[in-house]
Amino acid sequence: MKKLFSLLLLTWLAGPAFAQTDPVAAVNGPKDTVTTMTGLKYLRLRPGNGLRPKSGDRVSVLYTGRLPNGRVFDSSSGQVTFRFRVGRGEVIPGWDEGFLLMSEGEKAVLIVPPHLAYGEEGSGYLKKEDTYVVPPNSTLVFELELLKVR
Numbered sequence: 390m391k392k393l394f395s396l397l398l399l400t401w402l403a404g405p406a407f408a409q410t411d412p413v414a415a416v417n418g419p420k421d422t423v424t425t426m427t428g429l430k431y432l433r434l435r436p437g438n439g440l441r442p443k444s445g446d447r448v449s450v451l452y453t454g455r456l457p458n459g460r461v462f463d464s465s466s467g468q469v470t471f472r473f474r475v476g477r478g479e480v481i482p483g484w485d486e487g488f489l490l491m492s493e494g495e496k497a498v499l500i501v502p503p504h505l506a507y508g509e510e511g512s513g514y515l516k517k518e519d520t521y522v523v524p525p526n527s528t529l530v531f532e533l534e535l536l537k538v539r
Contacts, residue, residue: 422500423490429483430500431490438536439493444476448488455530462513462522462529470536479522481506483529491535501529 398454447472454463473479483501513522
């Protein structure tokens with residue numbers, strides 16, 4: 390799965406995305422990538438066979454978040470599940486929208502444009518290094534697995 394994700398990431402983020410000059414333009418994805426009206430990109434890696442969450446449902450997920458340069462900025466470490474209520478603003482807007490497209494048991498990749506992530510503010514400013522964990526205006530790439538819908 391890591392090799393597949395790496396290949397997809399390289400395919401999507403080639404060219405100007407590495408320099409972050411225009412990552413959204415470089416992120417076109419394979420033919421079966423769905424782009425929503427908000428600009429969120431979604432690619433199903435493995436179909437689910439369970440419930441599809443609705444706004445307000447609590448979900449348990451595994452995830453890895455990467456910057457356009459491929460650097461992991463956050464992860465559930467593969468074993469620790471992250472829980473939240475979909476559509477309640479507990480997570481970035483791209484997640485609230487993206488998890489509504491998934492079903493229980495599904496694995497997918499979301500490419501989240503800056504306005505559905507941390508926008509112009511970025512996230513996690515590190516004063517000592519004068520840098521951000523997620524720089525302002527970053528497109529984010531998440532590998533997700535929806536484990537449970539309640």
